[in-house]
Amino acid sequence: MPDTKNSQSDARRAGERLESAHVREDPFAAAFKATRMPMIVTDPNQDDNPIIFCNAAFERLTGYSNDELIGKNCRLLQGPDTNRGTVGRIREAISAGKDISVDILNYKKDGTTFWNALFVSPVRDDDGDIIYFFASQLDFTNIKSKEAELAAARHQAEAEVAERSGDLQESLAARTLLVHEVDHRVKNNLATMASIVKMQVRLTEDEGQRHALLSVLNRIEAISTVQRKLFTTNDVARFDIGDFARELVTDLVEAIKRDDIRLTMDVSPVMVPAVKATPLSLIVNELVGDAVRRGLADGGGEIHVVVRRLNGHFLIRVEDTSEPVEPDPVSAELGRRMLEASASQVGATIEKSRDGRRTIVDVTLLVENKDTPH
Amino acid sequence: MIVEDEMLLAMELESEVEAAGHVVVGMASSSVQIPDILRDCAPQFAFVDIHLQDGPTGIDVGRMLAEKGIPYIFVSGNIKKLPPDFAGALGAIEKPYTMNGMANALSYIDAVVRREEGRLPPASLVLAEDVAYRTRAAAE
Numbered sequence: 001m002p003d004t005k006n007s008q009s010d011a012r013r014a015g016e017r018l019e020s021a022h023v024r025e026d027p028f029a030a031a032f033k034a035t036r037m038p039m040i041v042t043d044p045n046q047d048d049n050p051i052i053f054c055n056a057a058f059e060r061l062t063g064y065s066n067d068e069l070i071g072k073n074c075r076l077l078q079g080p081d082t083n084r085g086t087v088g089r090i091r092e093a094i095s096a097g098k099d100i101s102v103d104i105l106n107y108k109k110d111g112t113t114f115w116n117a118l119f120v121s122p123v124r125d126d127d128g129d130i131i132y133f134f135a136s137q138l139d140f141t142n143i144k145s146k147e148a149e150l151a152a153a154r155h156q157a158e159a160e161v162a163e164r165s166g167d168l169q170e171s172l173a174a175r176t177l178l179v180h181e182v183d184h185r186v187k188n189n190l191a192t193m194a195s196i197v198k199m200q201v202r203l204t205e206d207e208g209q210r211h212a213l214l215s216v217l218n219r220i221e222a223i224s225t226v227q228r229k230l231f232t233t234n235d236v237a238r239f240d241i242g243d244f245a246r247e248l249v250t251d252l253v254e255a256i257k258r259d260d261i262r263l264t265m266d267v268s269p270v271m272v273p274a275v276k277a278t279p280l281s282l283i284v285n286e287l288v289g290d291a292v293r294r295g296l297a298d299g300g301g302e303i304h305v306v307v308r309r310l311n312g313h314f315l316i317r318v319e320d321t322s323e324p325v326e327p328d329p330v331s332a333e334l335g336r337r338m339l340e341a342s343a344s345q346v347g348a349t350i351e352k353s354r355d356g357r358r359t360i361v362d363v364t365l366l367v368e369n370k371d372t373p374h
Numbered sequence: 375m376i377v378e379d380e381m382l383l384a385m386e387l388e389s390e391v392e393a394a395g396h397v398v399v400g401m402a403s404s405s406v407q408i409p410d411i412l413r414d415c416a417p418q419f420a421f422v423d424i425h426l427q428d429g430p431t432g433i434d435v436g437r438m439l440a441e442k443g444i445p446y447i448f449v450s451g452n453i454k455k456l457p458p459d460f461a462g463a464l465g466a467i468e469k470p471y472t473m474n475g476m477a478n479a480l481s482y483i484d485a486v487v488r489r490e491e492g493r494l495p496p497a498s499l500v501l502a503e504d505v506a507y508r509t510r511a512a513a514e
Contacts (some may be wrong), residue, residue: 015426023455028512167508180452186423187451188380195386198473202389247475247497254481255474 007047008071015052015070018132026294038062038137040124041072044130049072049094052132061139063109063188074135077116079107090120092272096120103140115144134136183231190224215331219338222285226277238278242269245284245307245316252288261292267307270314279342280316283363286339287318293331294359295322301357309367316363323357339363348353375400375417377408377435378449379427383469387421387449390408398509405431408438419487420446422463424455436461445487447479453500460502467469474498 020039038058042049050071056077059066062077069076078087086104093100099121106116116137121130172269197217204210229244230236246267253263263353272280288305295301302324326332343350348365376391376398377450378384388398396419404427411417420439424432431447433456439446440462448456448466454468462484467479475498485493494509495501501509 076382184451187470188383191451192382194470194473196380198386198389199382221470221472221474225472228470251472251474251478254478264466316464 002243007050009045010046011071014046018053029173038139040135040137040261041112042074042133042135043135044094046124048124049133051271054149058137061108062106068109068266071355077106079111079113079187081104081105081113082107090118093120093172094122094133103144105299115141136198141241179236185332186227186334187224190220190362194220194224211328211331212358215334218289219285222281230274230277237274239274239280240269240272241272241277241280241284241313241314241316241325242267242307244277244281245305247289248284249305249338252292256292258300261295262300262302264302264304265304265306268309270309272314276346279345280365282338283346286335287316287341287361290332290335290339290361291318291320291359292325293335294325295320310364312367314365315328317360319358319360321358375402375411375415375420375444376419377402377405377420377422377426377432379403381423381452384421387476390476391421393478394477394484396480402426402435404428405435408423408435412438412442412444417444420444421449422446424448424450424452427495431462436463447483447499458503460505463502464505465495465501468493471498499506 019029033055035055035056038061039053039055040058042052046052050073051069052071054066054069059069063123064076075087078262082105086102089102090100090104098298099119101117101119102281104118105113107113117140118135118137120131120133120135123134125131130249145229194217197220201210201213201217205215225244225247226239229247230239248266249263249265249267253261284305284307288303291303295303301320304319306315306317306319342348344364346365348363351362352365353360376384376387378387378401380405384401384403388401389399391398398418399415402408403410406428421433422432422439424430426432426435432450436448445464447464448460449469449471450456450466451469453466453468456463460466464483467476471479475496478496479499482493482495482499495506
């Protein structure tokens with residue numbers, strides 16, 4: 001370590017030499033001294049690259065006097081919280097003779113810290129040898145603390161969002177699991193109810209009783225089919241009544257095994273709110289069931305089922321052409337009541353017309369009222 | 375053979391299968407009973423629920439049957455749980471099925487077991503993808 005006093009006077013002399021190279025009127029020197037930007041010049045050819053010149057702005061920034069600064073290495077601005085990595089990068093740039101721009105936490109004389117946007121650049125002579133280093137500083141503590149506040153606020157917000165999303169995902173997963181579990185139980189219970197009725201049908205010998213039980217079973221099965229179809233689409237809140245009608249009719253055609261009853265369809269997909277699925281499906285079931293009951297007479301006949309949208313309305317039409325036979329009065333009355341109750345539940349109107357052998361039943365419903373409360 | 379853990383449903387299905395003119399040779403409510411049943415009798419066809427007394431083991435039962443070359447269908451409340459290859463099943467009937475739906479599926483299955491070709495499957499039976507492909511090809 002060289003004698004401090006001597007090295008300081010070496011540094012001072014170097015500074016004076018630099019200054020004397022510029023006449024008093026040199027606008028660049030004047031600007032360097034007067035600018036509000038803190039600046040220094042160091043001499044890498046002296047031991048430990050000391051400060052040989054600093055302007056008044058640098059003294060104001062650091063709180064050190066000119067005397068305290070000349071001859072010192074810039075590391076006197078470093079302190080315990082100064083990032084070692086940043087210091088290392090400055091050192092590397094200086095030994096490589098390159099420019100460097102870094103943000104570094106520095107310490108004033110009184111020990112307070114400031115964020116310094118430091119720029120260091122080598123100054124070369126005509127031969128290209130480095131004769132000085134020039135450094136400018138910019139105190140951006142205010143910006144840095146705002147930035148830090150913003151970053152902290154952002155991190156906090158992100159953490160809260162992550163926490164909320166986690167909670168939401170958890171409750172969504174729990175809800176999905178619950179819906180599947182409940183759906184499974186409802187299906188099992190409906191299947192069990194149907195099994196009980198079927199078992200009793202098998203045990204019953206009385207034709208009237210069998211008939212009554214099968215009539216109950218038919219409605220349980222209609223509701224079962226609704227439940228089965230409710231979760232088959234991705235949209236659990238909507239239900240395709242057209243799809244229901246198609247399955248009901250095709251299954252029926254195959255199962256009744258009557259060549260003299262011809263069933264035809266004009267069915268397009270009609271999505272309805274899930275809450276209306278059961279009454280609407282029961283309407284389709286009653287209309288088709290009623291037509292089949294009347295067509296089951298010896299003559300047979302034709303049954304045509306229509307489910308489609310029509311000018312803001314939704315139409316279910318069952319048209320049958322057969323020798324009208326009076327069906328069993330209890331069945332007819334039950335069918336009529338079920339149809340009326342289901343239609344009034346969803347606000348549908350029923351229109352029945354008869355023309356000779358042909359019976360047409362239209363059930364129409366406004367599709368626009370799907371979002372009204374139930 | 376019927377593999378179903380809900381006893382009422384199993385008994386009803388048994389009645390329906392028998393009403394259609396077949397004989398049920400084995401009933402099981404969990405997957406562990408399957409090897410014994412297969413040793414004692416040779417079912418020509420099987421109905422398999424996915425969820426059994428020992429958990430969702432119906433798919434394992436299905437693979438066991440497929441290995442032995444026994445055709446079968448799944449009868450389940452949630453056929454979305456099935457793997458894409460249907461574990462070698464012919465297809466699946468979703469519960470709760472209707473009497474018409476099951477009767478139509480039974481007559482279709484009967485035709486398949488007898489190797490009668492060209493019939494279209496009923497709405498109640500969802501065919502496995504490869505089976506559906508072959509069926510469409512045969513019908514054309």
